[in-house]
Amino acid sequence: xxxxxxxxxxxxxxxxxxxxxxxxxxxxxxxxxxxxxxxxxxxxxxxxxxxxxxxxxxxxxxxxxxxxxxxxxxxxxxxxxxxxxxxxxxxxxxxxxxxxxxxxxxxxxxxxxxxxxxxxxxxxxxxxxxxxxxxxxxxxxxxxxxxxxxxxxxxxxxxxxxxxxxxxxxxxxxxxxxxxxxxxxxxxxxxxxxxxxxxxxxxxxxxxxxxxxxxxxxxxxxxxxxxxxxxxxxxxxxxxxxxxxxxxxxxxxxxxxxxxxxxxxxxxxxxxxxxxxxxxxxxxxxxxxxxxxxxxxxxxxxxxxxxxxxxxxxxxxxxxxxxxxxxxxxxxxxxxxxxxxxxxxxxxxxxxxxxxxxxxxxxxxxxxxxxxxxxxxxxxxxxxxxxxxxxxxxxxxxxxxxxxxxxxxxxxxxxxxxxxxxxxxxxxxxxxxxxxxxxxxxxxxxxxxxxxxxxxxxxxxxxxxxxxxxxxxxxxxxxxxxxxxxxxxxxxxxxxxxxxxxxxxxxxxxxxxxxxxxxxxxxxxxxxxxxxxxxxxxxxxxxxxxxxxxxxxxxxxxxxxxxxxxxxxxxxxxxxxxxxxxxxxxxxxxxxxxxxxxxxxxxxxxxxxxxxxxxxxxxxxxxxxxxxxx
Amino acid sequence: xxxxxxxxxxxxxxxxxxxxxxxxxxxxxxxxxxxxxxxxxxxxxxxxxxxxxxxxxxxxxxxxxxxxxxxxxxxxxxxxxxxxxxxxxxxxxxxxxxxxxxxxxxxxxxxxxxxxxxxxxxxxxxxxxxxxxxxxxxxxxxxxxxxxxxxxxxxxxxxxxxxxxxxxxxxxxxxxxxxxxxxxxxxxxxxxxxxxxxxxxxxxxxxxxxxxxxxxxxxxxxxxxxxxxxxxxxxxxxx
Numbered sequence: 001x002x003x004x005x006x007x008x009x010x011x012x013x014x015x016x017x018x019x020x021x022x023x024x025x026x027x028x029x030x031x032x033x034x035x036x037x038x039x040x041x042x043x044x045x046x047x048x049x050x051x052x053x054x055x056x057x058x059x060x061x062x063x064x065x066x067x068x069x070x071x072x073x074x075x076x077x078x079x080x081x082x083x084x085x086x087x088x089x090x091x092x093x094x095x096x097x098x099x100x101x102x103x104x105x106x107x108x109x110x111x112x113x114x115x116x117x118x119x120x121x122x123x124x125x126x127x128x129x130x131x132x133x134x135x136x137x138x139x140x141x142x143x144x145x146x147x148x149x150x151x152x153x154x155x156x157x158x159x160x161x162x163x164x165x166x167x168x169x170x171x172x173x174x175x176x177x178x179x180x181x182x183x184x185x186x187x188x189x190x191x192x193x194x195x196x197x198x199x200x201x202x203x204x205x206x207x208x209x210x211x212x213x214x215x216x217x218x219x220x221x222x223x224x225x226x227x228x229x230x231x232x233x234x235x236x237x238x239x240x241x242x243x244x245x246x247x248x249x250x251x252x253x254x255x256x257x258x259x260x261x262x263x264x265x266x267x268x269x270x271x272x273x274x275x276x277x278x279x280x281x282x283x284x285x286x287x288x289x290x291x292x293x294x295x296x297x298x299x300x301x302x303x304x305x306x307x308x309x310x311x312x313x314x315x316x317x318x319x320x321x322x323x324x325x326x327x328x329x330x331x332x333x334x335x336x337x338x339x340x341x342x343x344x345x346x347x348x349x350x351x352x353x354x355x356x357x358x359x360x361x362x363x364x365x366x367x368x369x370x371x372x373x374x375x376x377x378x379x380x381x382x383x384x385x386x387x388x389x390x391x392x393x394x395x396x397x398x399x400x401x402x403x404x405x406x407x408x409x410x411x412x413x414x415x416x417x418x419x420x421x422x423x424x425x426x427x428x429x430x431x432x433x434x435x436x437x438x439x440x441x442x443x444x445x446x447x448x449x450x451x452x453x454x455x456x457x458x459x460x461x462x463x464x465x466x467x468x469x470x471x472x473x474x475x476x477x478x479x480x481x482x483x484x485x486x487x488x489x490x491x492x493x494x495x496x497x498x499x500x501x502x503x504x505x506x507x508x509x510x511x512x513x514x515x516x517x518x519x520x521x522x523x524x525x526x527x528x529x530x531x532x533x534x535x536x537x538x539x540x541x542x543x544x545x546x547x548x549x550x551x552x553x554x555x556x557x558x559x560x561x562x563x564x565x566x567x568x569x570x571x572x573x574x575x576x577x578x579x580x581x582x583x584x585x586x587x588x589x590x591x592x593x594x595x596x597x598x599x600x601x602x603x604x605x606x607x608x609x610x611x612x613x614x615x616x617x618x619x620x621x622x623x624x625x626x627x628x629x630x
Numbered sequence: 631x632x633x634x635x636x637x638x639x640x641x642x643x644x645x646x647x648x649x650x651x652x653x654x655x656x657x658x659x660x661x662x663x664x665x666x667x668x669x670x671x672x673x674x675x676x677x678x679x680x681x682x683x684x685x686x687x688x689x690x691x692x693x694x695x696x697x698x699x700x701x702x703x704x705x706x707x708x709x710x711x712x713x714x715x716x717x718x719x720x721x722x723x724x725x726x727x728x729x730x731x732x733x734x735x736x737x738x739x740x741x742x743x744x745x746x747x748x749x750x751x752x753x754x755x756x757x758x759x760x761x762x763x764x765x766x767x768x769x770x771x772x773x774x775x776x777x778x779x780x781x782x783x784x785x786x787x788x789x790x791x792x793x794x795x796x797x798x799x800x801x802x803x804x805x806x807x808x809x810x811x812x813x814x815x816x817x818x819x820x821x822x823x824x825x826x827x828x829x830x831x832x833x834x835x836x837x838x839x840x841x842x843x844x845x846x847x848x849x850x851x852x853x854x855x856x857x858x859x860x861x862x863x864x865x866x867x868x869x
Contacts (some may be wrong), residue, residue, distance in 0.1 A: 302780070319777065324675035324697035477758065477777075477784035479676045484723035487782045488749045508748055515719035518692045518712070519678045 002152055002277040007287040008165050011156070018153040025063040027104060028082040029053075030145055034069025034228055035263055036385075037076035041092070045077045048096035056100055065154070068144040068232015068267075071386035072132055075115060080127045080145065087127035088113040118382050118404055132383045135401040137364070137372050137390045140348050144232035149267040152274045155235040161280060163354030167243040168288040173203060176247040180350070183358035184370030189215055189306070189343030190418070190447045191523065192369075192436035195350075198340055202330040203248045205338040212245045212253035212292075213334070213341040215311055216264065219303040220419030221470065223450040225374040225386050226344035230257065230264040233348065234271035238281065238294065240347030243354055245292040248340055252293055256311050259298040269296055303420075303474035306448075307522050308341045310476065321476045322522035343448065345374055365391030369435035373449055375417075377403050380410070380455040389434070396430040399453055411456040413554075414539070418447025420467045420474075421527035423534030424460060443534040445527060459556035460539040461546055465493035467531040475525070482525030485516040489532055497557040501547040510536055555629035558614040562630050563607050568593050569626035572602030576618035576627065584611035585618050634702035639709060651695035651706065652680050660708055663717065663737060664696060665808045666759035671768055673697040677759050678720050679737075683707040692716065714742070722747045727754045733809045756811040758784055762803035771853060772796045775803060775826060788826050797823065799830035799843035836863030 075089035114123040147154040181196030218226040275281040304310045305320040314320040333339025369391040382404030414424040423444030468490035477483040513529035520526045552560040572592025576585035592602035633644040645654030666677040675697040683690045685705040726747035767773045774797035778787040788794035804814040815822040822829040830843035847861045
């Protein structure tokens with residue numbers, strides 16, 4: 001049970017005590033306990049560390065800290081040893097004893113566990129030197145690595161709740177709003193609406209009751225930055241909400257979080273309980289006369305509930321369907337009362353703005369997009385993970401310097417930003433700065449920060465089809481353009497990928513896409529044609545190849561491709577025949593070619609087209625590049 | 631409530647502040663198609679036929695006029711090329727969904743859609759405007775029917791698509807449906823709703839001068855706190 005913190009003086013005293021306690025440790029082993037690393041078995045690594053530290057008598061000198069996500073999910077399980085900053089990747093419980101005796105005790109670096117930079121092939125010892133980290137600007141994620149999400153003292157030790165203390169003791173609601181406005185913070189959930197302005201509208205709306213909501217209904221496939229913040233640093237979100245509540249005069253807040261995020265629900269729940277026990281939530285917080293509490297509302301996983309009016313309906317127990325705006329939630333939201341809805345990342349930025357100052361925040365980024373943005377960098381990229389970068393960084397820097405480029409040395413083709421309803425941007429856009437307005441200009445969007453990288457083996461028509469399929473399944477079905485239009489786009493794209501696209505298909509897609517974009521009820525519908533319109537704009541030649549030449553240039557669309565064996569490369573090893581699920585790959589009577597010579601006993605193989613299901617297993621299995629796709 | 635003045639297609643009209651755009655436009659004689667709007671029911675903004683362009687801050691945005699609040703001095707365009715184009719596409723989508731529904735075909739003619747839909751035809755009768763479900767919830771107060779499913783598979787139905795226990799047989803869903811999708815079989819002594827799997831015994835109503843479902847009289851007596859038997863001709867009633 002956390003001890004009650006009666007007032008600000010006590011808060012500062014506890015902060016000092018926590019800091020002193022932490023200084024008492026000579027070293028800290030920070031092991032990532034995020035969801036990605038959980039999948040790699042990090043909990044066993046942590047248990048092994050705990051046991052080993054005890055065994056070697058180091059428990060008092062070395063602190064073991066289970067943290068939230070560090071972002072470099074490709075490399076889990078991972079740990080950083082402070083203060084030496086030695087960074088180990090892909091560690092298993094079997095490595096732990098060696099790490100403790102060699103590195104922690106003797107200060108030696110274990111080469112085998114260090115990260116290898118795929119570009120230079122060199123080992124990197126310190127976390128700060130790893131290109132993936134070095135090229136980022138980590139504010140939110142730096143905190144993730146420094147705190148145990150369930151440890152309030154950890155959060156206090158990094159300056160936690162000083163922003164809330166300032167907001168509650170020293171600032172008037174108007175001052176807080178002015179600070180947030182001056183910081184230039186814009187909503188990280190997708191819309192990019194100026195946060196301070198939203199609070200101002202809500203506060204100025206006459207009402208007896210107002211509400212605060214944290215939108216943690218992150219539904220984009222492959223995106224998990226909000227999840228990682230909520231899992232890794234829930235106190236920051238709570239603190240941001242306290243500040244917002246004071247600014248608009250709310251006594252109650254809701255966190256709407258997907259039920260598919262069990263660790264986020266658990267860590268946030270634990271943090272709320274701790275904050276409540278410490279008197280940082282509830283009645284008369286820090287004896288300032290201000291009362292505020294938070295309820296967790298678990299969502300059922302409908303994509304549309306991430307749309308703010310859909311979310312409001314869902315919190316109130318209604319069907320999760322959006323409502324027309326205006327009125328905006330800031331005017332009429334939960335139970336008809338003015339409601340501020342911001343997403344997790346936005347809330348997590350608020351305490352920093354209060355404690356470090358709005359000028360500091362406004363000093364980062366571009367003219368109209370300030371601060372940093374967390375992206376979930378996935379797809380055909382070497383360094384999969386969560387990256388935090390200053391607004392205005394180029395896509396090229398994200399993809400190449402941080403992401404480490406495309407695996408297998410393949411060619412970059414496109415990057416989709418903004419989640420399933422974002423646009424696909426081609427190589428020619430790689431040097432464009434990433435901010436709210438620039439991405440929109442290019443026909444994509446910031447969205448919540450999904451970033452999917454695609455290589456030259458990606459068919460853009462197939463990609464557009466994939467996202468239309470996702471969006472038609474996730475459409476709530478309320479308004480005609482989205483409900484009727486998105487499945488029609490999907491059907492047209494399906495025809496094209498099957499080689500049945502008509503000559504009018506491109507024009508019809510364009511026309512339909514524009515109507516769905518302009519006339520849909522909510523932003524989900526309004527942005528849904530982005531994958532289609534952006535690929536039509538930047539990759540029209542691929543559409544034309546499918547329709548006119550019945551050809552899929554990337555070799556993806558099954559109806560338009562054939563697998564065949566390049567006979568003078570085939571060594572007759574039979575790897576293809578062994579993996580082929582339909583026995584389409586078979587030996588011929590002809591001799592194979594081994595090291596440039598015909599071989600009498602080994603037979604060249606061929607693929608029987610009638611049996612081939614174009615699964616691609618043979619091409620994966622062939623070590624001699626003897627199978628081609630046309 | 632004071633009136634506000636709004637400029638529509640260059641013409642000034644007045645509207646009530648608590649109103650949304652569509653009723654003001656209709657009252658002023660503008661011909662705005664709409665299918666999910668009914669003045670007795672809260673605006674829903676789903677059919678998107680009543681879209682207009684609203685100018686604000688030098689930008690024009692497409693909004694559904696049924697749900698958009700009026701404000702003094704606002705500038706509205708109802709008949710731009712952009713609006714007409716989007717309306718035709720919306721109707722084309724509806725027509726592909728419901729190719730055999732007369733009301734949708736009439737609408738296609740009205741908005742100038744001159745060709746058959748360019749999308750594969752389905753054979754739905756319901757346009758999912760939600761008027762029936764909202765009338766049942768907001769006006770009648772029973773929610774006997776609601777939307778079932780989501781997205782392209784959405785439909786109107788009773789709970790678990792089974793016989794509705796709370797339906798009172800009032801027929802609001804039937805009367806309010808803009809495309810005559812809801813079926814009601816009204817015979818001398820019985821009223822049936824085959825889609826909701828319910829039928830109702832009818833009794834004589836002195837006030838209406840005709841036979842109506844008994845359950846409906848009971849429901850309205852209860853919510854309006856009217857003495858039992860009043861409809862039937864008090865006090866004993868004509869059973």
